[in-house]
Amino acid sequence: MSKSIESQRTQWEEDGYLVFDNAIQGEELARLQRAFDYWADQCKSDWLMRVEAGEAVSTFYDIPGVFEKDEIFVDLVDHPSYYPTLKAVTDGEVIFMSPQARTVPAWPVTYSGWHPDVPHTHPLHIKVQVYVNDVDPRCGEFAFVPGSHKPDAGPYSKVNRLESMPSHKTFPGGAGTAIMFNSYGWHAAMDNPTGTPRKSVILIYEKYTPNRVPSGAHASIAHYCTTPERRRLFSLGE
């Protein structure tokens, strides 16, 4: 493990999050933005119909089957900017669960208040959120309570005013910023009254435990997974 990753691991264990500025940049970022915008636009009318039918949430939507839409989304999963760190904090036993290519319209209220995703009885659960557009303060930026991932942390309450959560930290950032966080920890999306939607790709991982991902769950992208490491990451078998 490099010294850089060692220091990252220390912060990870203490705070429960890491920020990777400019994780995606240049032409790769531009390609991600083009793919995201194209497919979000393509999927929007179907989402609006599902909202009207009461089948979908009106306060955000995801591009369905995003890995099948463009390889750029698959490449985010093991991106060299953060994947070595992901492996380090999972002792090399990381598996990928699912993606969320998410657009969150501006709204006076957050679409997601303070919460942890899983209890400590659950295998280590990690998310990496990659901002696709610039996410300024009060634009629905990610927020986290440092240290809240620890088993003896808290208790925390579901304060309705997000800014009332003690010791929280918000994470505005430029397009291409990646934020990796331990999902035992309390997190939220801050309010976004600005009029600018937040676009991000949220990648969900776990530390390996047997049979967590059904065999073939990611079979549709098997053609992108030609190395043993990728096949393990996507639970495609050897």
Add this chain to the structure above:
Amino acid sequence: MPRIDSHVHVFAKPSAEFPRETDALAPAELEAPVENLLAEMDAHRIDRAILVQLGGEEIEHHAYLLHCLKTYPDRFLGIGTIPADISDPAPHMDKLCQETGIIGFRLFSIGGPKDPFAQIDVRNFKSYRIWEHAAAQGYLISLYARAVDAHLIPYLLEAFPQLRIAINHLGVCPGKGKFSIDAKGRPHVETPMYNPAFHSTHRLARYENVMLQLSGQYAFSAEAYPYRDLTGWHQHIMGIYGAARLMWASDFPWIQKDPGYGQLKNIIKELLPNLSDDEYDDIMGGTAARFFQFAD
């Protein structure tokens, strides 16, 4: 602590004295007399209730509701209805509320942009003038918004922070085409178990003038009473709103035969068994007494 049923319906068979509209849910031969409700309330020690208009939005359709409020002023307050796109709502609202016991209006539609990415100006909502007049006069809004309108609600809450809002039926915002009538003649609303309300009406708890009603379980559940598949919804709502913002309601008469009024009175203990006595008292009447401002 009073026991208050915060949302019920009573209606007569249509007549010259009590005209009303009919539909598949409330056909002409069906009636839900206020005396039946009073018998249930007395049998189960419910002190008061909120009568919610059913059977039409025009003033004349409110005749039976007004009759009940006049006959039993110590037991009931009323919620009227109004066409959401009425051009001049003030005369309609003021006439219905003038010393009648009607204290607010139920809305099903807001009438703003369907697209959550659209630029929002609440003054362009079709129902804006109703909200504006309610805020000016102190009338409350009882809201059973449709899914297409769910994202519009907080813009109105921002515009009218003084307005009292009761969000009906667990915050569910029914989808287009998802209403039906079940084999027992009750409303049924097809609703995903991962309820979109988690990210819309349940997020409105930050607005302290918003209350949420724990009711309508029979319409959303895939199970028989006590509708345990909705336990998670109740826990989620309780965790966000807290008992001081929640109000139990039976939705009489739809529950009179199945599961029965007495069973419905116990549903909060079934689905939120760990409440303190104070929390239980709030949900069963304390919150409603404060919100609806019943006279002592």
